[in-house]
Amino acid sequence: xxxxxxxxxxxxxxxxxxxxxxxxxxxxxxxxxxxxxxxxxxxxxxxxxxxxxxxxxxxxxxxxxxxxxxxxxxxxxxxxxxxxxxxxxxxxxxxxxxxxxxxxxxxxxxxxxxxxxxxxxxxxxxxxxxxxxxxxxxxxxxxxxxxxxxxxxxxxxxxxxxxxxxxxxxxxxxxxxxxxxxxxxxxxxxxxxxxxxxxxxxxxxxxxxxxxxxxxxxxxxxxxxxxxxxxxxxxxxxxxxxxxxxxxxxxxxxxxxxxxxxxxxxxxxxxxxxxxxxxxxxxxxxxxxxxxxxxxxxxxxxxxxxxxxxxxxxxxxxxxxxxxxxxxxxxxxxxxxxxxxxxxxxxxxxxxxxxxxxxxxxxxxxxxxxxxxxxxxxxxxxxxxxxxxxxxxxxxxxxxxxxxxxxxxxx
Numbered sequence: 001x002x003x004x005x006x007x008x009x010x011x012x013x014x015x016x017x018x019x020x021x022x023x024x025x026x027x028x029x030x031x032x033x034x035x036x037x038x039x040x041x042x043x044x045x046x047x048x049x050x051x052x053x054x055x056x057x058x059x060x061x062x063x064x065x066x067x068x069x070x071x072x073x074x075x076x077x078x079x080x081x082x083x084x085x086x087x088x089x090x091x092x093x094x095x096x097x098x099x100x101x102x103x104x105x106x107x108x109x110x111x112x113x114x115x116x117x118x119x120x121x122x123x124x125x126x127x128x129x130x131x132x133x134x135x136x137x138x139x140x141x142x143x144x145x146x147x148x149x150x151x152x153x154x155x156x157x158x159x160x161x162x163x164x165x166x167x168x169x170x171x172x173x174x175x176x177x178x179x180x181x182x183x184x185x186x187x188x189x190x191x192x193x194x195x196x197x198x199x200x201x202x203x204x205x206x207x208x209x210x211x212x213x214x215x216x217x218x219x220x221x222x223x224x225x226x227x228x229x230x231x232x233x234x235x236x237x238x239x240x241x242x243x244x245x246x247x248x249x250x251x252x253x254x255x256x257x258x259x260x261x262x263x264x265x266x267x268x269x270x271x272x273x274x275x276x277x278x279x280x281x282x283x284x285x286x287x288x289x290x291x292x293x294x295x296x297x298x299x300x301x302x303x304x305x306x307x308x309x310x311x312x313x314x315x316x317x318x319x320x321x322x323x324x325x326x327x328x329x330x331x332x333x334x335x336x337x338x339x340x341x342x343x344x345x346x347x348x349x350x351x352x353x354x355x356x357x358x359x360x361x362x363x364x365x366x367x368x369x370x371x372x373x374x375x376x377x378x379x380x381x382x383x384x385x386x387x388x389x390x391x392x393x394x395x396x397x398x399x400x401x402x403x404x405x406x407x408x409x410x411x
Contacts, residue, residue, distance in 0.1 A: 015032050015033060016032065016033045016034075017030055017032035017034055096114045096115065097114060097115045097116075097117070097118070097372040098114035098115060098116055101114075101115075101116045102372075102374055115372070117372075118372050118373075118398065119370065119371050119372060119400075120370045121370065122403070123402060123403055124400050124401060124402050124403055125400070125401055125403055126398060126399070126400060126401075127387065127399040127401050128166040128398075128399045129396065129397075129398055129399075130151075130166060130168075130396075130397040130398075130399070131395065131396050131397070132159055132395070133151065133153040133155055133157065133159065133391075133395030133397065134153070134155040134395050135153050135154040135155040135393075135395055136153060136154045136378050136391075136392075136393045136395070137151055137152070137153050137378055137392065137395060137396075137397055138152050138153060138154060138177075138178055138179050138180055138181065138191075138378065138379060138391070139151065139152040139179075139180050139181020139182065139190070139191070139379065139381075140152075140181065140379060140381040140383075140389045140391055140397065141181055141182055141183035141188060141381070141383075142163075142183070142383040142387070142389075143183040143185075143186065143188070143201060144185070146201065147162065147163045147164060148160050148161065148162065148169065148201075149161040149163055149389075149399075150181060150183065150188055151181070151391065151397055152178030152179075152180070152181035152190055153178055153391075153395060154177040154178065154179070155177075156173060156174055156175055156176055156177060157171050157173050157174065157178070158172040158174065158178060158181065158190060159171055159172075160172070174190070174192065174197070176192050176193050177192070177193065177215070178190055178191065178192065179191045179192065179193070179215040179216055179217055180216055180218055180219050180228075181219075182219045182220065182221070184221040184226070186200050186202045186203075187199065187200055187201075188201060189219055189226060189228075191215070191216030191217065191218075191219055191228060192215075192216060193214065193215050193216075194210070194212055194213060194214065195208050195209060195210055195211075195212065195216070196208070196209040196212065196216055196219070196226075196228050196236075197209075198247075198248060207246050207247065207248065209226075209228075209236075209238055209246075209248055209250070211236045211250050211253070212228055212230035212231075212232075212234070212236050213230055213231065213232040213234065214230050214231025214232050214260070215230070215231045215260075216228045216229065216230055216231075217229055217230070217231060217260055217261060217262045218261055218262055218263050218264045218273075219264065220265060220266055220271075221266070222266030222271060222285060223266070223269075223285045223286075224239060224240060225237050225238065225239050225251070225285075226238045226239075226248065227264055227266075227271060229260070229261025229262065229263075229264055229273060229275075230260070230261065231260045232260070233255070233256070233257035233258055233259055233260060233261060233275060233277070234253050234254065234255050234257075235253070235254040235257075235261055235264070235271075235273055235283075236250060236252075236253055236254075237250070237251050237252045237253070237254065237288065238250050238251065239251050251288075252288050254273075254283060254288060254290070256281050256290050256293070257273065257275040257277055257281060258275075258277045259275055259276035259277040260275060260276045261273050261274070261275050262275060262276060262300065262301070262302065263301060263302065263303045263304050264304070265304035265311075266285070266306065267306020267307075267311070268306060268309065269284070269285050269286070270282055270283065270284065270285060270291075270306075271283040271285055271288075272304050272306065272311060273304075274300075274301030274302070274303070274304050274313060275300075275301060276300045276301075278295070278297050278299060278300065278301065278315075279293050279295050279297075279301070280293070280294040280295075280297070280301055280304065280311075280313055281293050281294075282294070282331065291329070292329075292330065292331065294313075294323070294331060296321060296333055297313065297315040297319065297321070298315070298317040299315050299316035299317035300315060300316040301313055301314075301315050302314050302315055302316055309324065309325060310322055310323060310324055311323040311324075311331060318338055318339050319336055319337065319338050319339070320336070320337045320339070321333045321335070321336050321337075322334055322335040322336075371390060371398075371400070373390060373392035373394070373396060373398065374392055374394040374396050375392045375393035375394040375396075376392060376393050377390050377391070377392050378391055378392055378393050379391040385401075386401055386402045387399060387400065387401055388400050388402075
């Protein structure tokens, strides 16, 4: 009983007198405080009402700290210490972005517990946010020498953005899901269901490349050849043609994968293809024959990049594998990195061995920072000038710029 009484007395001693606030307290002495106590740090949201939409107020000190290190914060700043200091400490311990802030609905200022930023890290910054697509962004391209950015989405549109103003200059409605989009020289290639659209941005000519079965999930260009991976596991290859009706000619169909091809990469005179069948196939660019199949991943191979003499692959099995040519032209895994909490994707920053970075890590897997989005990031694309782009499942397209080129520490 004495313990309960002591706790109650301590709680009362930390409470401001409501009558004193109203100017009507006539008790002397009063067991409640006649001073204002610091407010707890407010969580991001629409306000500190008793019950927001029938739920407990998420600005409660106990509730807002349940996702962070509450004991550490209480130890360092006290039970009801300075709200700004506590909020700053919470931000350091929590990588969560404020869901109200990203929708421009957060009413709190400095005293917020979740991030009001699209990233954590010092090496990059946001250039602009482009929100016009209604569904998943599946392709982004910035042709060399052009001041227009192209983006494709499963909402059935390709949008052309003015790089100077950030405004959408044109919308092309294709009437079907755009499942991939790349650029090469003056050409824009758009992957659709059962076809690839080819647009020349200089002559304004347009062609349809038939052949693929199902959605074209991945495309790349190498050795003057356009490769397109389809949903049925077949890779189609077109080369330049002198025919009047089309500047492209289908030269071969590469078969071998049993499920959809979702990523392609070219390097060291080889074409590499990753598939939902969990395998990577290696194709000779001269003969267009499969020379080997790599089966070390245990889930969908999500992305591939060629860097120097190495092949890097990522997968939904939450691993990144580094492959090297060991002997007789065979590839073997020389390093595997496992990301515990999320699936991973790769991005190539440059061809120099000292300039390779990917979404969160560089070659030595050193943490660089974290990027945020409204929903899962569906696409990462590198463009000239130190820019890179991310597109998420909500249709949000973010333009980023590296403030300094990350360098790999010498071994």
